[in-house]
Amino acid sequence: MNKTLKSGIWVLISLLGASAVGGIAINRGENINAIWFIVAALCIYGIAYRFYATWIAATVLAVDSTRATPAERxxxxxxxxxxxxxxxxxxxxxxxxGPGPLVGPTLAAQFGFLPGTLWILFGAVLGGCVQDMVTLFLSTRRDAKSLGQMAKDELGAIGGTAALIATFSIMIILIAVLGLIVVNAMKHSPWATFTVSATIPIAMIVGIYMRYLRPGQVLEASALGVILLLMSVVGGRFVAEHETLRLLFDHEGLMLAWSIMAYGLTAAILPVWLLLAPRDYLSTYMKIGTISLLAVAILLLQPSIKMPAITQFIDGSGPIFGGKLFPFVFITIACGAISGFHSLISSGTTPKLLSNERDIVMIGYGGMLLESFVAIMAMIAATVLDPGVYFAINSSAGIVGSNAIDAVAKISAWGYPVTVEQMQNLAQQMGESTLFARTGGAPSLAVGMASIFGKAFGDGLLAIWYHFAIMFEAIFILTTLDAGTRVGRFMLQDILGNIWPKMGETSWTPSVIFTSSIVVAGWGYFLYIGVIDPNGGVNILWPLFGIANQMLAAIALSVGTGILVKSGKLKYAGITALPLAWLVIITSTAAWQKITSPDIRIGFFSAANDLAEKLASGTLPPAKASIAPQLIFNLHLDAWITLFFVSLLWLIIIDMLRVCWRSITGKPVLPLTESTHIPSRLVDDWVRD
Amino acid sequence: MRLNLRTIWKMIRELSGDDAYERYLKNFHKLHAHDEQHECDTPLSKAEFFKQWQDEKWQGIKRCC
Structure with missing residues (x-):
């Protein structure tokens, strides 16, 4: 194609993108079509990929397509x-x-559609994608080493240890919050509980099929599994309508929480082939299938966004989680904009498959762009709901009251009209008894998805679509729960193995049971507190997860910045240093507020003191008084955890700056550990095309 | 069009690991073809290979949030 034409096309894309973003940003008062979100996203991604990502790859990283990758060597x-x-x-x-990019935007929609959308778009192209790509590149140049190993080799022992601790902490908090989301979706919903429970035996059937009945026939077994899953969605309706069967699957949150803990422990001990591996197949197909279906449905239906661009809750009084727009929108939407966890996949796992360095842009940067797009779709699904309905589903009973009439009165008074009848009709359409106070994001996302699917592919199946969406979220939440518990177990066994080598043997049963139990007890504790907390728990746990995840991102970006400076690329170090600076600002501010804020909905200590005073003065109702000591203890614990995270973050930053300073001033630093250049022998691109 | 469908099918099989054994055999023969003297074992059976492949695939962090 000739050069002028090419430039012309990029100018057009820029103009289209700018007008789409502008349209979204300045639109006030009238409904805006979801299609503009898609257009804005695609144009921004296109421009960022074509210009920023390729510039980083060519100029800053200097990817070398003639160099053999670890996969080849x-x-x-x-x-x-x-x-x-x-x-x-x-x-x-x-x-x-995973579920992160679906949950974060749903919760952050309480600020209106604009702040979250802008952060998802710009956070991804300037931060998250860069982090993933740079980490992938560095690991590829270092024999596919893990992030922790690179931090240790390039920065020193502090970075390496911090990465290990951060990973373990995120795992614990992430699993707890995900468990809570599933519990809230299944609470008193026989249909959802049946469908989610059915995924366990279905995964086992698939596991046995591909291990023993027809070894290695992965696709055959998966097809069987997908059919069974769809049958379980439909079968759930039968169970929900059956008088005696429904009682078996109709449970309180606490009972469900104990079941999930028992399940997590069993899953971490059982062999992978029986449960984890087959479940992972099913969840991957479901994830890719449903996300594509959602994209098609949004394109077909072109729904209107009903949430205002910005709500009054940017002042920090939001019902879903307390805290001002800055910094909490950036903490709430971690995955989808920038997620530290990705650096663990980008180092260690993906580089072992990479056949040529030049694919780093497409895989590292492009992969994250696609995840950001998933987050945009979650934002659309949350904001096509009537805002009143959105707040009724996502506000906990502790905020709006457990009585439906009080709740709708309070939400309507905020300026988001909703009626009891409207909520009842909606619940009935979705095949649920109630949708009030279904916190955690999964139910409102499912209602949003069901209404989009229902309108695009036929309205009669709303209840089926709703439970399909719940099953879709639950199946990969449970996969993360299984996989995370197992990874936590391995990490713990590794650590304990240093003290008592026998504990480090991953197949020694007493060690397996002991370490799995500790990991499950870790997240089980937070899950338990979340379930008994009348404010829903998600409002506490999700920001904590966000802070932890951003902290891991800070470690990855510190490693990137440190290595860029050490390789004499100081003038380009801004590509990782600027997102890093931003993360440090938002994480530190959020942590500071969570610890010191006098607002009891934000500050952990002030909430604990408030509860303690109420308990002492005897003004608490008996039910709440009995759990108050546990809640007070938990608030103190959360505050100390937050303090620990932010101290760790600063420790890493200071350590990285020390290394950079020594490098710039010519003092000795740890040598670069880049592997030597060996020319690639994969000529003719046989493997790539 | 037919070629595209075939390519897509090939990709689905590779992504899911459905053809992992076939790729293993190919690789096995490639690595052992030029080494006549080498006393190598016969390739694993499909069931044996699949067991190892699956167990190995699940070491370390494989899934994210």
Whole structure:
């Protein structure tokens, strides 16, 4: 194509993107079509990918397509295998995309559609994508080493230890909050509980099928599993309408929380082939299938966004979680904009498959763009709901009252009209007894998805669509729960193995049971507190998760910045240093507020003191008084955890700055650990095309 | 069009690991073809290979949030 035409096309894309973003940003009072979100996103992604990502790859990182990658040099036919770029992209995306980008935007929609959308778009192209790509590049140049190892080799012992602690902490808090989301979706919903429970035996059937009945026939077994899953969604209705069967699946939150803990422990101990691996297949297909379906449905239906651009809750009084727009929108939407966890996949796992360095842009940067797009769709699904309905589903009983009439009165008084009849009708359409105070984001996302699917593909199946969406979220939340518990177990066994080598044997049963129990007890504690907390728990746990995840991102960006400076690329270090500076600002501010704010909905200590005073003066109702001591203890614990995270963050930053300063002033630093240049022998691109 | 469908099918099989055994055999023969003297074992059976492949695939952090 000739050069003028090419430039012309990019100018057009820029103009279209600018007008879409502008339209979204300045639109006030009238409904805006969701299609503009898609257009804005695609244009921004296109421009960022074409200009920023390729510039970073060519100029800053200097990717070298003639250099053999670890997959080629260390090829062993097992984990190091040069693989076609689209296959690597598929594996990479399946690994990084979890429930995070669906939940964060749903919660952050309380500020209106604009702040979250802008952060998802710009946070991704300037922060998250860069982090993923740079980490992938650095690990590729270092024999596919993990982030923790690179931090240790390049910055020193502090960075390495911090990465380990951060990973373990995130895992614990993430699993707790995800468990809470599933509990809230299943609470007193026999249909959802049946469908989610059914995924367990279905996964086992698939596991046995592909291990023993027809070994290795992965697709056959998966097809069987998907059919059974869809049957369980439909079968749930029968259970929900059956007089005796429904009682078996109609439970309080606490009972469900104990079941999830028991399940997590069992799943971490059982062999992977029986539960974890087959469940992962099913969740990956469901995830990719449903996300694509949602994109198609949004394009077909072109729904209107009903949430205002900005709500009054930017002042910090939001019902879903307390805290002002700055910094809490940036903490709430972690995955989808920038997620530290991705750096663990970008180092260690994906580089072992990469056949050529030049694919780093597409896989590292492009993979994160796609995840950001998933977050945009979650934002659309949350904001196409009537705002009154959105707040009624997502506000906890502790905020709006447990009585439906009080709740609608309070929400309507905020300026988001909703009626009891409207909520009852909606609940009935969705096949649920009630949708009030279904916190955690999954139910409102499911209602949003069901209404989009229902309108695009036929209105008669709303209840089926709703429970399909719940099943879709639950199945990969449970996969993360299983996989996370297992990873936590391995990490703990590794640590304990230093003290008592026998504990480090991953197949020694007493060690397996002991370490799994500790990990489950860790997240189980937070899950339990979340369930008994009348304010819903998600409002406490999700910001904590956000802070932890951003902290891990800060570690990854510190490693990137440190290495750029050490390689004499100080003038380009801004590509990672600027997102890092931003993360440090938002994480520190959020942590500071969570610890010191006098507002009892934000500050942990002030909430604890407030509760303690009420308890002492005897003004608490008996039910609340009995749990108050546990809640007070938990608030103190959360405050100390937050303080610990932010101290760790600063420790890493200072350590990184020390290394950079020494490097700039010519003092000795740890040497670069880049592997030597070996020319690639994968000529003719046989593996890539 | 037919070629595209075939490519897509190939990709689905590779992504899911459905063809992992076939790729293993190919790799096995490639690595052992030029080494006649080498006393190598016969390739694993499909069931054996699949067991190892699956167990190995699940070491370390494989899933994110």
């Amino acid at each position: 260390l090829e062993n036919g097992r984990d190091f295998i040069p693989t076609h770029k689209w296959i690597v992209f598929g594996h990479h995306f399946a690994a990084i995309a």
